[in-house]
Amino acid sequence: EIVLTQSPGTLSLSPGERATLSCRASQSVSSSYLTWYQQKPGQAPRLLIYGASSRATGIPDRFSGSGSGTDFTLTISRLEPEDFAVYYCQQYDSSLWTFGQGTKVEIK
Amino acid sequence: EVQLVQSGVEVKKPGESLKISCKGSGFSFSNYWIAWVRQMPGKGLEWMGIIYPGDSNVRYNPSFQGQVTISADKSISTAYLQWSSLKASDTAIYYCARLIAYNWFDPWGQGTLVTVSS
Numbered sequence: 001e002i003v004l005t006q007s008p009g010t011l012s013l014s015p016g017e018r019a020t021l022s023c024r025a026s027q028s029v030s031s032s033y034l035t036w037y038q039q040k041p042g043q044a045p046r047l048l049i050y051g052a053s054s055r056a057t058g059i060p061d062r063f064s065g066s067g068s069g070t071d072f073t074l075t076i077s078r079l080e081p082e083d084f085a086v087y088y089c090q091q092y093d094s095s096l097w098t099f100g101q102g103t104k105v106e107i108k
Numbered sequence: 109e110v111q112l113v114q115s116g117v118e119v120k121k122p123g124e125s126l127k128i129s130c131k132g133s134g135f136s137f138s139n140y141w142i143a144w145v146r147q148m149p150g151k152g153l154e155w156m157g158i159i160y161p162g163d164s165n166v167r168y169n170p171s172f173q174g175q176v177t178i179s180a181d182k183s184i185s186t187a188y189l190q191w192s193s194l195k196a197s198d199t200a201i202y203y204c205a206r207l208i209a210y211n212w213f214d215p216w217g218q219g220t221l222v223t224v225s226s
Contacts, residue, residue: 051211097150
């Protein structure tokens, strides 16, 4: 089973700042199978990025994904108030889907 | 609009049985895998299993195999997650989600909170 480790656990930033979230896999993940979600308190997760770098429908271009192999990154170029939330990465391999433990982006 | 609507909050006692539901609309329910995902209080997301309503093919996360049963009724575009004997450790929010390209989950249902307490 591929384990995803996200860092940092919590990111304290101000609106307008850049957020860089990391997702590291215990073994290589095909870029096609790396996904990012956003979850706000009391809400279901929402798809942000699939295939490591493709934005889902309706996702603003301040969100971008990159990476390959075992290291993937979600970048929010300029934080808006509505972006403060928890972000999860997820991968698929060998009939198993696993999630990272999440990174909380909080207002500084 | 593609939508998954889940059944409401459940409060149960240990040892009781439970079946929660997830109804799809706005897409061909029979032709997409539907997943169940657990989120324990204050914790992250755990994939439990998937079902293909078209033929009721089910695949479980080994961690959940034998602990829950996933089923579906394609005639009413509904998937189910059930327990025969609940434990306090089953307390969580359970989400259903449509699986796209056998890869990512979108959209998600609103979640069903299950509380198991004596």
